[in-house]
Amino acid sequence: MGEPVIRVEHLKKSFRVKGSFLEKKQYVRAVNDVSFSIEKGETLGIVGESGCGKSTLGRTILKIYQPEEGHIYFEGTDLTDLSEKQMHPYRKKMQMIFQDPYASLNPRFTVGEMIAEPMEIYRMYGRKERMERVRELMEVVGLKPDHIQRYPHEFSGGQRQRIGIARTLALNPEFIVCDEPFSALDVSIQAQIINLLEKIQDEQKISYIVVAHNLNAVRHISHNIGVMYLGRLVEIGPAAKIYSEPLHPYTKALISSIPAADPNSAGMMDRVLLEGEVPSPINVPAGCPFSTRCKYCTEKCRERMPELAEADGRKVACVLFQS
Amino acid sequence: MDSLHRELLKVENLTVDFSTKQGTVHAVRGVSFQINTREIIGIVGESGSGKSVSMLAVMNLLAGNGQIVRGSIRFDGQELSAAGKKTKAEKRTHEKMMRDIRGREIGMVFQDPMTYLNPVLKIGTQMTEGIRKHMKCSRAEAHQRAVKLLEQVGIPSPEQRLKQYPYEFSGGMRQRIIIAAALACEPKLLIADEPTTALDVTVQAQILKLIEQSVKGMGVSALVITHDLGVVAELCDKIIIMYGGEIVEQGTVKEIFNETKHPYTKGLLESIEKVEGERTPLHYIPGTPPNLLLMNHGCTFCNRCDKAMKICREYKPAVTVFSEEHSCSCWLYCRDNAQQLVEEQEKERRDSHG
Ligand SMILES: Nc1ncnc2c1ncn2[C@@H]1O[C@H](COP(=O)(O)OP(=O)(O)OP(=O)(O)O)[C@@H](O)[C@H]1O
Ligand SMILES: Nc1ncnc2c1ncn2[C@@H]1O[C@H](COP(=O)(O)OP(=O)(O)OP(=O)(O)O)[C@@H](O)[C@H]1O
Ligand code: SF4
Numbered sequence: 001m002g003e004p005v006i007r008v009e010h011l012k013k014s015f016r017v018k019g020s021f022l023e024k025k026q027y028v029r030a031v032n033d034v035s036f037s038i039e040k041g042e043t044l045g046i047v048g049e050s051g052c053g054k055s056t057l058g059r060t061i062l063k064i065y066q067p068e069e070g071h072i073y074f075e076g077t078d079l080t081d082l083s084e085k086q087m088h089p090y091r092k093k094m095q096m097i098f099q100d101p102y103a104s105l106n107p108r109f110t111v112g113e114m115i116a117e118p119m120e121i122y123r124m125y126g127r128k129e130r131m132e133r134v135r136e137l138m139e140v141v142g143l144k145p146d147h148i149q150r151y152p153h154e155f156s157g158g159q160r161q162r163i164g165i166a167r168t169l170a171l172n173p174e175f176i177v178c179d180e181p182f183s184a185l186d187v188s189i190q191a192q193i194i195n196l197l198e199k200i201q202d203e204q205k206i207s208y209i210v211v212a213h214n215l216n217a218v219r220h221i222s223h224n225i226g227v228m229y230l231g232r233l234v235e236i237g238p239a240a241k242i243y244s245e246p247l248h249p250y251t252k253a254l255i256s257s258i259p260a261a262d263p264n265s266a267g268m269m270d271r272v273l274l275e276g277e278v279p280s281p282i283n284v285p286a287g288c289p290f291s292t293r294c295k296y297c298t299e300k301c302r303e304r305m306p307e308l309a310e311a312d313g314r315k316v317a318c319v320l321f322q323s
Numbered sequence: 324m325d326s327l328h329r330e331l332l333k334v335e336n337l338t339v340d341f342s343t344k345q346g347t348v349h350a351v352r353g354v355s356f357q358i359n360t361r362e363i364i365g366i367v368g369e370s371g372s373g374k375s376v377s378m379l380a381v382m383n384l385l386a387g388n389g390q391i392v393r394g395s396i397r398f399d400g401q402e403l404s405a406a407g408k409k410t411k412a413e414k415r416t417h418e419k420m421m422r423d424i425r426g427r428e429i430g431m432v433f434q435d436p437m438t439y440l441n442p443v444l445k446i447g448t449q450m451t452e453g454i455r456k457h458m459k460c461s462r463a464e465a466h467q468r469a470v471k472l473l474e475q476v477g478i479p480s481p482e483q484r485l486k487q488y489p490y491e492f493s494g495g496m497r498q499r500i501i502i503a504a505a506l507a508c509e510p511k512l513l514i515a516d517e518p519t520t521a522l523d524v525t526v527q528a529q530i531l532k533l534i535e536q537s538v539k540g541m542g543v544s545a546l547v548i549t550h551d552l553g554v555v556a557e558l559c560d561k562i563i564i565m566y567g568g569e570i571v572e573q574g575t576v577k578e579i580f581n582e583t584k585h586p587y588t589k590g591l592l593e594s595i596e597k598v599e600g601e602r603t604p605l606h607y608i609p610g611t612p613p614n615l616l617l618m619n620h621g622c623t624f625c626n627r628c629d630k631a632m633k634i635c636r637e638y639k640p641a642v643t644v645f646s647e648e649h650s651c652s653c654w655l656y657c658r659d660n661a662q663q664l665v666e667e668q669e670k671e672r673r674d675s676h677g
């Protein structure tokens with residue numbers, strides 16, 4: 001196998017918290033020492049508590065935020081210190097699908113103009129070929145090419161999400177970060193979008209990072225899953241392994257709280273909720289970030305952050321699984 | 324109905340139109356439902372089916388181009404519908420009454436938290452102002468209350484967080500702040516539009532528990548709009564299913580899941596991804612949503628329904644009642660009355676034309 005499409009090493013990103021003059025400077029550690037790689041044509045699903053740094057991770061990999069420490073490699077090239085100008089050719093290959101299909105489309109442009117725009121920016125194809133390509137893309141994402149002259153408000157939420165995807169695909173990207181691509185949509189449209197992303201991946205061998213809170217949807221689309229907690233990657237490995245036998249105590253809690261769409265199953269009131277003090281990303285606990293809420297926590301856990309280590313076909317950062 | 328559960332909100336025949344350049348959008352078309360005290364109702368339906376607009380109409384918060392054309396909204400003995408309020412003075416007194424009700428008697432969580440948080444004000448300022456507006460208390464007391472509420476919705480370091488601006492929070496944190504603010508004044512009714520979509524399942528469980536505890540403890544009722552059928556199955560007593568501006572089915576959670584009647588509801592339930600999900604294509608409802616600019620004669624779902632019959636395209640199905648709570652509008656269940664229904668609708672059409 002060649003170089004992975006994306007490889008990140010010890011990635012770090014913090015934000016400064018403004019306090020009054022007298023207080024000492026404080027930081028939110030949004031992404032803390034994260035490393036992984038994604039092969040061609042594969043999906044890495046990222047899950048974790050809200051505020052744990054998933055969006056920040058996606059944005060830092062695309063260099064929307066400049067990483068503070070660590071490296072980002074795209075097909076073996078180190079992007080970390082490239083200038084905006086040097087990034088230009090890579091921006092085309094690395095794209096993002098946003099959560100809100102309403103906000104990300106310009107209401108004054110027709111669908112055709114909107115899908116053509118990225119190709120114009122990168123001066124791809126002549127005018128006539130471009131329009132052909134627009135029609136082709138509309139077909140790929142399941143829109144009627146006859147609707148090329150329509151405006152965004154004339155489409156439903158799911159169709160608008162497809163317009164966004166067609167725009168993203170226009171540049172033939174090799175890697176796409178999808179940040180909550182379906183959470184605003186009803187389940188039937190979610191299913192259509194998942195089918196579409198999978199079909200495109202199988203045909204064009206694109207790699208994805210998919211961030212989503214709907215764990216069933218993430219399971220369906222991902223080959224590998226990374227579980228984040230408080231800026232750290234605490235478990236990563238094949239989706240089937242992580243869902244059937246989660247090892248990290250946080251992953252266990254997460255997988256067990258998936259609500260069943262079935263009123264006959266045990267209800268929420270019977271479910272074990274995470275107890276203990278929710279740690280703040282402003283004052284990250286020393287040692288394991290999950291130690292304040294973990295029922296297996298020992299003295300050792302509070303002393304040092306456990307390293308990600310191989311265990312049963314995946315990697316886990318927990319003292320219970322260190323050799 | 325026992326004394327614990329008395330009627331709190333009763334919406335009848337609510338009809339909302341928007342005027343646009345393309346014509347009149349008939350977004351909500353004769354919606355009727357009721358919520359009792361200490362009850363949690365879930366509203367589920369297609370994107371664009373009128374869920375948010377119905378709730379905004381209840382709150383008198385429709386966009387400028389929208390209006391309630393018909394219908395009544397009775398809340399705790401008062402009429403809230405602005406239908407028929409024509410003169411400026413009437414509208415002004417009505418809006419004044421609504422301003423007292425919003426926030427204090429009805430707490431709201433909107434679909435997009437960013438639109439309702441002021442981006443240039445610190446979160447703490449926004450929360451304490453809200454609390455002081457509705458509850459007579461000092462600034463320090465309001466601040467204490469805000470800190471406690473943030474803790475309740477699981478936001479750590481609340482003292483520091485109150486000093487931050489909305490953009491400094493993750494999507495899910497903003498949503499939790501809005502929920503905290505909505506519960507701050509202990510309302511009688513909580514209307515929450517997609518309260519947990521931006522939240523992971525563990526925080527979601529925490530928020531659902533908070534809503535449930537408020538209902539059990541403070542005697543709040545809740546109307547929760549969501550796409551997440553898992554949330555509905557766990558949290559709600561009853562479910563309302565909307566499609567194309569209409570309620571197509573409603574009933575208790577068990578009735579909707581175990582004795583599903585409407586073809587749209589069936590399609591929706593079949594589209595849920597299962598955890599075991601392998602990479603086989605998922606089921607979905609083919610076709611496109613109805614054009615809300617048109618008032619079609621038949622069933623709104625007929626162009627996508629795999630059970631559609633000839634009558635479905637030409638006449639509206641009547642509401643068939645299956646139990647005290649469970650009802651559905653679909654021709655599959657009202658064929659026996661077809662002749663009478665067709666005659667009634669023919670007469671209505673003649674009357675409206677002549
Ligand atoms: N521009 C910013 N300025 C300051 N702090 C930020 C900024 N963006 C994110 N943060 C902080 O970084 C942390 C991680 O935020 P991020 O948006 O990455 O979380 P997330 O995992 O995507 O959460 P969610 O699931 O709620 O979207 C949070 O504590 C947030 O408050
Ligand atoms: N101000 C407006 N002007 C014109 N049409 C509008 C306006 N507001 C809403 N609509 C239309 O009314 C219909 C119902 O919208 P609503 O926001 O209630 O949908 P929803 O069921 O909440 O969908 P979602 O699940 O996507 O939030 C939509 O077709 C929408 O385009
Ligand atoms: S009335 Fe006819 S078209 Fe409408 S849902 Fe029932 S069977 Fe389908």
Ligand SMILES: [Mg+2]
Pocket residue numbers: 054055056493494
């Ligand atoms: Mg995010």
Ligand SMILES: [Mg+2]
Pocket residue numbers: 374375376434516
């Ligand atoms: Mg809505």
